[in-house]
Amino acid sequence: MTEQTPAPLRRSDTCGALRASDIGRTVTLMGWSQTNRDHGGVIFLDLRDRSGVVQCVFNPLEAPAAHEVAQRVRSEFVIAVHGVVQPRPAGTVNPRLPTGEVEVHISRMEVLNAAKTPPFPINDDNAPEVDENLRLRYRYLDLRNTRMQQNLLLRHKAAQAARAYLDAQEFWEVETPLLIKSTPEGARDFLVPARLRAGEFYALPQSPQLLKQTLMVAGVERYYQFARCLRDEDLRGDRQFEFTQIDLEMAFVERDDVLTVTEGIIQAIMRVIGVDVPTPFLRMTFVEAMARFGSDKPDTRFGLEFVDLAGVFAATEFKAFAAVLAAGGQVKGINAKGAAGLSRRELDDLIAYAQSFGAKGMAYFQVTPEGLKSPVTKFLSEEERTAFATTLGAEVGDLLLVIADTPHVVAQALGRVRLHLGEKLGLIPENTWNFLWVVDFPMFAWNEETQQIDAMHHPFTMPKAEDLPLLDTDPLQVRGDLYDLVLNGNELVSGSIRVHRRDIQERVLEIINMPLEQVRERFGFLVEAFEYGAPPHGGMAIGFDRLIMLMAGEKTIRDVIAFPKTSSGADLMMDAPTTVDPLQLRDLGLQLRKRG
Numbered sequence: 001m002t003e004q005t006p007a008p009l010r011r012s013d014t015c016g017a018l019r020a021s022d023i024g025r026t027v028t029l030m031g032w033s034q035t036n037r038d039h040g041g042v043i044f045l046d047l048r049d050r051s052g053v054v055q056c057v058f059n060p061l062e063a064p065a066a067h068e069v070a071q072r073v074r075s076e077f078v079i080a081v082h083g084v085v086q087p088r089p090a091g092t093v094n095p096r097l098p099t100g101e102v103e104v105h106i107s108r109m110e111v112l113n114a115a116k117t118p119p120f121p122i123n124d125d126n127a128p129e130v131d132e133n134l135r136l137r138y139r140y141l142d143l144r145n146t147r148m149q150q151n152l153l154l155r156h157k158a159a160q161a162a163r164a165y166l167d168a169q170e171f172w173e174v175e176t177p178l179l180i181k182s183t184p185e186g187a188r189d190f191l192v193p194a195r196l197r198a199g200e201f202y203a204l205p206q207s208p209q210l211l212k213q214t215l216m217v218a219g220v221e222r223y224y225q226f227a228r229c230l231r232d233e234d235l236r237g238d239r240q241f242e243f244t245q246i247d248l249e250m251a252f253v254e255r256d257d258v259l260t261v262t263e264g265i266i267q268a269i270m271r272v273i274g275v276d277v278p279t280p281f282l283r284m285t286f287v288e289a290m291a292r293f294g295s296d297k298p299d300t301r302f303g304l305e306f307v308d309l310a311g312v313f314a315a316t317e318f319k320a321f322a323a324v325l326a327a328g329g330q331v332k333g334i335n336a337k338g339a340a341g342l343s344r345r346e347l348d349d350l351i352a353y354a355q356s357f358g359a360k361g362m363a364y365f366q367v368t369p370e371g372l373k374s375p376v377t378k379f380l381s382e383e384e385r386t387a388f389a390t391t392l393g394a395e396v397g398d399l400l401l402v403i404a405d406t407p408h409v410v411a412q413a414l415g416r417v418r419l420h421l422g423e424k425l426g427l428i429p430e431n432t433w434n435f436l437w438v439v440d441f442p443m444f445a446w447n448e449e450t451q452q453i454d455a456m457h458h459p460f461t462m463p464k465a466e467d468l469p470l471l472d473t474d475p476l477q478v479r480g481d482l483y484d485l486v487l488n489g490n491e492l493v494s495g496s497i498r499v500h501r502r503d504i505q506e507r508v509l510e511i512i513n514m515p516l517e518q519v520r521e522r523f524g525f526l527v528e529a530f531e532y533g534a535p536p537h538g539g540m541a542i543g544f545d546r547l548i549m550l551m552a553g554e555k556t557i558r559d560v561i562a563f564p565k566t567s568s569g570a571d572l573m574m575d576a577p578t579t580v581d582p583l584q585l586r587d588l589g590l591q592l593r594k595r596g
Helices: 064-070 132-137 146-168 209-217 255-273 286-293 319-326 344-355 382-391 407-424 502-511 516-530 544-552 582-588
Strands: 026-039 042-049 052-058 078-087 102-113 191-193 201-203 222-230 242-251 282-285 330-336 363-368 371-373 399-405 435-439 444-447 452-455 482-487 490-497 537-543
Touching (some): 026 052, 026 102, 042 064, 052 064, 052 078, 064 102, 146 255, 146 544, 209 222, 209 242, 209 516, 209 537, 242 255, 242 544, 255 435, 255 482, 255 490, 255 537, 282 286, 286 407, 286 435, 319 330, 319 399, 330 407, 344 363, 344 407, 371 382, 399 407
Parallel strands (some): 052 102
Antiparallel strands (some): 026 042, 026 078, 078 102, 191 201, 222 242, 363 371, 363 399, 435 482, 444 452, 490 537
16 A cells, blocks of 8 residues: 655644643644754754744654654754644743743654755844844845844834824825926936937936825825835935835815824824824924024933023123124033033043034033133133023033034034933933924025025925015025924924915025926926915825834834845845846937946
8 A cells, every 4th residue: 555645734823823822732833943952862943933933842752754854954944843732841931932831842844945054143142243234135034033023013013003093084095106207306316218208217206295296286185105215315324215204295284284193193103112102292493493402303302402602702802702703603502411520531522523513613611619620711701600600500510511603513513512422421311202393494595505595395385474475585584384203313204384376386496596497397287286276285204214213223224124225325135236238228228438
């Protein structure tokens, strides 16, 4: 009689789901072998799938055939096992594992696929840190690590939470195209040659800005999408060529309507990690944020706020301060409480740090029982020293730091010093989620390089109603109906109430030196649409990658994106970008030449 081939094993359970309540059950598991330990003939193998890890036991006396196969299994083999769930012997329970009370005694095993030795350990907490480029080269292995799996799961759950909230608020998810017209949005476009229209190009969207406004004209009223945005700009830890934003637009609304919906999305997403953030979020004007923190995305988890010292030194004879104030500059300081004990070398390093952000120097004052100790003290009158210490709330043991320069340099340099000291002095609390709306940004900014006015954010922003007359008389004083949401010093959301009238839109574009002909060439369809009954509307975009990065406690968005690029823009796994077949270039009517 011919012996029958056993039927193929079919998965019955996932590895991480087994518990004490499953003891006595016969199960079939499939996954990757994580470790293989031979303890005097009995083999213990940790089997992993995306749900977790469970210990499998191969006893040569109980199942010799399965034991023989297990002897050949190495790390990352893909296997199937069949056996009975048993309690772990007394003293061997692993409380660190959800499956730590049980083990599976294997009676049958199949190798579904063998594996080469990985270039780095998978899920080995004791292994040295792996170079990021190596991780990205073998991203399919890096993503097997529990940490990366959890990041992908977090991203999934956050997206589902946002979608559920927006659906309840009667938003429609509408997709916009990836091949669009090139329009100026602050960064270089990625261009795509149009084969059927020689010499012409599509652009990949930097954002769906124009299209979502067009959807408002089309009567959609409440739109959102998880939009893929592409910008050809320098990369860093929180920036990629291609990124995802939760894009949203609403018709017949004012600013507070958009802010309320955004807060609801953030609340829904944060509940995924068990954090219930209170609303409404704190609000602060751009002017106040710059005055107190030197930043339009201030980290409000700690103090060290700026103090304006112009009044203290209004009549000073100290030339370094007097000359700056006479030229319209600022003198501002911060009080680093209890930091007077920093060494002279640490102080010199701090001054050099401020100088690296444009400051000509930084004065420091150590508050001692005898008074202010500083190379600058001798240049100040007794009245100035007293008023200075009082204004900064100085106490013995404090370190007072002062920068005198242009408003831009003071904000940049002193703001960076503030953040540096916040970390160095351990002032930033962990597990704190400070959400802050920064509102009423300037509509325009002066560009020193081009000697012309630019849009502060983008040129589709509605000026605040009370500032509309200033468009013709003093545009740099116009405030836009703009708003950014900041989390712990990171910009998460940017948005605005949009221009919905053609006359205002054309005037804004004229101010940023965009002639009417160019307006019609680049934005013709939008300004034309405004003539057919555009409703008042506004929206925002949430930086989804950045939010997930902060929620996961990661330092770079590359660790919450499945297949990111390196800081130089390379995809090490796919080996992109690369050259292409000359025939493809011929079909596109393109010919390459050397730069320069």
